[in-house]
Amino acid sequence: MTLENLIPPGGMTPNDLVRLGAEFALGVEPVEMAPQVLDTPLYTGRLLAHEVQPGLMLSAGDVTYICDQGFAVEMAPALVCGIMLSGQPVRTEVEGHGSFVRLPHQVNLMGFDRPIRYTTPLERGRNFRTAGFVLQPAFFERFAEDIDDDGVSALRELTTGGFRTATITHSPRIGEIARLCLEHPYGGQLGRLFLESNALAYVIEVAQALKDERRLVALLGRREYDRVVHAREILDGDLVNTPTTLELARRVGINVTTLQANFKAVFGRTIFAHVREQRLMMAKILLQEYRLSVAEAGRRVGFSRPSAFSAAYRRHYGHPPRSERHQSTGMRPG
Incomplete structure (x- = not known):
């Protein structure tokens, strides 16, 4: 059966398109877009990592660590943003740049224009629920000259001048967006669309909150x-x-x-x-x-x-x- 054979002579109404979509959906198995359940020697729980657009990665997790360990990450130039939805304060060591503490319900931003390596010591039995995003240079490049008009410039500034950090106080709106990264009810293409929409909302809210905070600090x-x-x-x-x-x-x-x-x-x-x-x-x-x-x-x-x-x-x-x-x-x- 081809699509042409399904189109009536008088054309298709919006209702016809919905019915056609429903028929095709019967032959497609939806892709699971919820966080994956993992059970490793280091931790157990759920993790989500999904590139929703070129240069925009969404991540979330609800994990419990099984043993004491130093969790080391090496990253190319990017802006990393995250919020700890639940858990205890943790100190992250950044090679060549000292350390900073991440607190529950606090939005943490870390920007760098060269590769870095950072380590977070984690204790056995500690549980963390987190959600965040990573913006790579490709994301900012897509906005070109319009970036100063949409609020994202406040985020891009953090990726210049070596290594920079910033924090934003708790926002109910940001907290809800972050929670939905872990708890959304969608799968398949609807799940992909939701995660993309939620990630962009996350970026916009954080950018606006950063701009507002800077304005108020100046005032x-x-x-x-x-x-x-x-x-x-x-x-x-x-x-x-x-x-x-x-x-x-x-x-x-x-x-x-x-x-x-x-x-x-x-x-x-x-x-x-x-x-x-x-x-x-x-x-x-x-x-x-x-x-x-x-x-x-x-x-x-x-x-x-x-x-x-x-x-x-x-x-x-x-x-x-x-x-x-x-x-x-x-x-x-x-």
Whole structure:
């Protein structure tokens, strides 16, 4: 059967094309695009490595190391970006350039215009969930003169001048993109398209975050910017016993009004709005994974009235909290 034989005399409608695609799909076995399950003498878990476009490699992993080891990597000139979704801080040694520490939920960037070798010591039993991308020179070359107009120039700058590093504070959007590298539900050509789209979204979000961070550092000064970032780290580190704004200001060494103003400038929301958003995320986990009632989940995260909790939850997620319990499997994490 040829394609010409399937085309009706009057041409094909969009619906005809979909039906034709469905017929051909019956004869094609979809390619698995999920991370591969591996069990080696060094580590066990899942790994994904996929070149989604020339010069753009997407990688992700959820692995547990079986023995103590130094994980060494040799790389040609590139920009490496990654986020540790879960795990403990690790120190990476770069030959000829010293070391730097990677922290959970922190976006780490490493750029170099010549081959390098770096080593990360890893301990037995430690688990890491990571996701990132690698941009090779071919990626930047494809943009030619337009690169300054699309935000990617901030990333390209890191690949000049030898070896350079940068960090970006945690972004919920970047974290979600990274998570989907590991957890996406697609296979075959749809999976390929999703990974390409997700990788490009990853690059764009990181580039924009890097530009925004540089702009804010220039506006506030590095010291004041770092104080605000530290304040958010304190808040995120203990969402159950959240410090008062006054206590938070004292801990980071800044007055309350300056902290309020700079926090809003850097993160686009007030301290209270940030804590409320994080607690709504906690509530989602309590509903889905721990099967708490709506009233109890709301009470646990600080709402005195279920109606107020439901309204805030709907505004944030676009659906009422009770729908989370209907969708939940009821499995409590072990």
